[in-house]
Amino acid sequence: MHDKDLLVEMQRRMLRIRRLDDRARELNLQGEIAGTIHTSTGQEAACVGATAALRDDDYITGTHRSHGHPIGKGSPVDGLMAELMGKSTGVCKGKGGSMHLADFSVGSLGESGIVGSGVPVAVGAGLSAKIRGTDQVALAFFGDGAAAQGAVHEAMNLAAVWDLPVIFLCENNHWAVTISVCDHSAVPEISQRGPGYAMPGVSVDGNDPVPVYEATLEAVERARAGGGPSIVEALTYRVQEHAQGLPISREYREQAEIDEWLGRDPIDVHGASLVAAGVLTETELSQLVEEVHEEMEAAIEAARAAEDPPPAAAFEDLYADEPDVAVAR
Amino acid sequence: MHDKDLLVEMQRRMLRIRRLDDRARELNLQGEIAGTIHTSTGQEAACVGATAALRDDDYITGTHRSHGHPIGKGSPVDGLMAELMGKSTGVCKGKGGSMHLADFSVGSLGESGIVGSGVPVAVGAGLSAKIRGTDQVALAFFGDGAAAQGAVHEAMNLAAVWDLPVIFLCENNHWAVTISVCDHSAVPEISQRGPGYAMPGVSVDGNDPVPVYEATLEAVERARAGGGPSIVEALTYRVQEHAQGLPISREYREQAEIDEWLGRDPIDVHGASLVAAGVLTETELSQLVEEVHEEMEAAIEAARAAEDPPPAAAFEDLYADEPDVAVAR
Amino acid sequence: MTAATDTAVETKRLNYLAAIREAQIEEMERDESVILLGEDCEVGVFGTTDKLDEQFGTNRVRTTPVSENGFAGAGIGAAMTGLRPIIDLTIAAFVYVSMDQLVSQAAKNRYMFGGQARIPIVFRAAMLYGGNAGAHHSDRPYPLFMNTPGLKVAVPASPADAKGLLKTAVRDDNPIMFFEDQTLWSQREEVPTSSEFLIPFGQAAVKREGSDVTLVAIAGSVPRALKAAKLLERDGISVEVIDPRTLVPLDWDTILASVEKTGRLVVADPAHLSCSAASEILATVAERAFSSLRVPPLRVTTPDMNVPFAPSMLVGFYPDPDRIAAGVRKVVDHG
């Protein structure tokens, strides 16, 4: 069995993701979070199982659905929540928002609202580690839909040709907006692309953080030892709509399918394992939930109290050498 | 054995490609053909074996190295040679040149100087055939180097998802300019990508037109019958430098490698088969060469006699509805 | 003026998206070579394409993988072989992903092949800059395509124009970039019901006549310019508002004639400042109507700055009625 602290920490981070997303949806409906938001609800095991296999100095890149990834990597929720709420205390000073979270202090190199576009960036982080002679690795999260993008193909081939320490972590949640993976990918599992790049590819239960952790760890250890990149696919499911705020005018999937996956909620799955293995009691498990909820409310209150960035702040952070270069006119 | 006429016609078209390329290199050095040129010398079997499996009303798209593809598809050499020489009688009225030959009258939808970029266009031609309900197929030529482009990946996935009548014909000549296939592709044979798209992929001897023809025909028949796309890879070799006119400042491959492939020249290989099978005598074979040479000189003379397009001609053919829309100012 | 204001014409009240939907349906009914490709197009997240597969079948209405470059290219190949595809690129930021097919194939093939190719294709792209989507989903990239010969560029600013221009675009034998401005989606107006309601490319709409200043407004800036013109009217400033409607081709005659009349020019353009459509209009007017210009012309655009997420930073970021009115005042005050 794995280290108890690690197993408990996984549960805590999954709970953080769940709570941040649940509250974010509410705050979005209340008008305290602007724009549309994509949440990771139901996919927490993939986020946390994967990041648990990484060291603090390893890198990740995210997607449009990435509230959970920096949390998995260890980013405090205050800065993330403040960012969603468009505050100057946000991790990106309010410039990024839901689709562009990043926390460089924990190796989170940022989300990408452009599907697939963050994957080559992760390959670059892996390249950088190799050139600098560190043993860091880089992990790129991407979705089943993103696997159809040319950028993902180019990134995989490049990482394989150069034997880079990169993990391609596919969260296959079976849908890309309203398109089933069967309708957008020629193969049902994205790990089947591995052999085309002479790269190991494995698919695991993505609703339990432990198998995701184990598969990722194997890939990470291989990468760190110079064994090159891998595809790790977490088979999971998007139980919510694609994005809150996006109108969907037609049914496109069966309620039974959703229900089936709801019955295997990753937080329940891992919670039950923790209790069964005697790692936590039911009471301790509930206490963990309480702690996370308190932490989240504190983050929301702090964000509410924080300042809105003024219009003039929009004119900062374009170039690294400003204000010397006043390019914007 | 295959139809004799077909076998002889293959030899004739290979000879045409060889001769057009040989003469083009000379004319380029003499200044009668402007720019740099990429020739298919040594790859004629791939061009002709593949196109021989197509019907007149099927489509092809080409690459930067595509003098041979329209010839394989049946385009007369006059218009092609005149195009290379920048004449108004050229198949593209002198607007295209070596990297942009096209002959829509034989289903050649054009070359692409942008590596990989023509492949999605071929998928579109296949899509069009399917939507229009014809049984035409589309064949995309591409190189081993092009296989690293995102466009090729997207095209393959799309064709597979939609079961389109498309053949992805890779001319793996083992080099992309100065990069060995081993250094730009994670797998040595591009057909290995097939399974990642649930698509048949096969590699054949690309220096003999017959196996290329047979493999392509199988893919064409499957596509025509609604069986979807395939990868057919012709393993061949670029015996010349990448392009005439491109300076290469350093040795990057072994002469022994070149010599080995020169020893398996496709025109010799197929010529010997024809004689061995009693299809042609040695004399008839030489006669064929003569005919092709005469045809080519006539084409060159006709092009020399033709007009250079005047500067004003540069302002035609931008839009289909000109001169109504005088957009260019 | 759009035909929508012609009282003899039968109309119905539609919003911008419904007008686009109607244009597509009419053209698909008229011509079976018109097809529709795009992500989620059967479900239709913005409402312009959903359920069209029920009417036209899944052969002609196809939901694509998330491969914009791939399916843009497939559309081009289909256009070159007898079909008339409408490609829904959904959001305008995805033109970068598909840039190679748009520029290298759609814009260049006909010319390179000496006129052999006919490429009747429409690329639809929604400009979502109104909301709070952040820098990855707030692009207004039409100036890039004005610098790309071989494409035509439409920027309809009203439901009727959206319908009439899209129908014309589908019938055009050339590749067209069709930019739909999200800030206009909820706008409603009377839209001609005729299936032959076509608005020609290269014909500007004089949205309001005036004598003191020519105010050229692009895409979502049009209603904002009209609001600014109303504000200014109270101060006795008479503003002529012109919507070019298409940027390639661009109706220079109408703009130049107006500047000749007013002697003053302001351009409101939601694109970034440098090398914008506004820049092009100022440059061309400076070249061709210099002697008519009594005072310096002025651009009111989005700054050369990425788009921030937080609502508080977006105040005054885009050209709004206040910024446009201030620009016009500055020009008028100048003399």
Add this chain to the structure above:
Amino acid sequence: MTAATDTAVETKRLNYLAAIREAQIEEMERDESVILLGEDCEVGVFGTTDKLDEQFGTNRVRTTPVSENGFAGAGIGAAMTGLRPIIDLTIAAFVYVSMDQLVSQAAKNRYMFGGQARIPIVFRAAMLYGGNAGAHHSDRPYPLFMNTPGLKVAVPASPADAKGLLKTAVRDDNPIMFFEDQTLWSQREEVPTSSEFLIPFGQAAVKREGSDVTLVAIAGSVPRALKAAKLLERDGISVEVIDPRTLVPLDWDTILASVEKTGRLVVADPAHLSCSAASEILATVAERAFSSLRVPPLRVTTPDMNVPFAPSMLVGFYPDPDRIAAGVRKVVDHG
């Protein structure tokens, strides 16, 4: 004026490509975080990178697959994690293939992430429009990047500028598009040998002083503008030739001061006309130096037309000394 004309400085005679090569070698020697990625870069088809792997090792000098979007992105990721990549995109037409990484990642990441990212990266792209490569290899796409906030854009027009600007670019903490004009490759001049020879961005070079007309020339147009100026001198027309050298940032002060002096403006720009750098310069001068302009300004550019292959059609297609001189004459004749 470039430092190359300062006689106190030690120089050596180099052509444009050799100057680029030297800049890279010096910066790679100075800073081991500088790396080089590009297709065929070890063999180096144009001579700026070949054999650098022998000096710097194949860890820092890497030949890439034909995946411009992929390795542009890899460079961006490397830049965000401590390296300073030089990415050789080879030919400028390949910016379309890599457009998404250039615009969505390089240009936007720092801003979106509230300043957390530092992205020191140089994208080199050769503009090959001089020869007869046809429309797929004749692009001059820098105007597209002027409309993309977050990038800087350099267009060096001489060997010394190429060296000095590239060295500055490599040391800059921002993403830079570096456009190398093939029509200048064989140009030679004295280039400072100092490894600290840096030319700041945003500082134009007055290549020739004059009093009658301000002639702003971009990239390969610079020597052609100078030739035109010589031709015109015989007719007693005194032309001031200005090379902005970088387009983002752009040295407006020098251009505006010159126009204030001469009262006349011509811009020679090898890009297509619409939304070109020339358009931007005319627009800005019209806004900011209107009262100084005595006559209409004028652009001399490549037309809004794809580039044909045949040499016979290229006569007068690009701005050449004759077309530039004719433009200047027109402006001077105007009054």
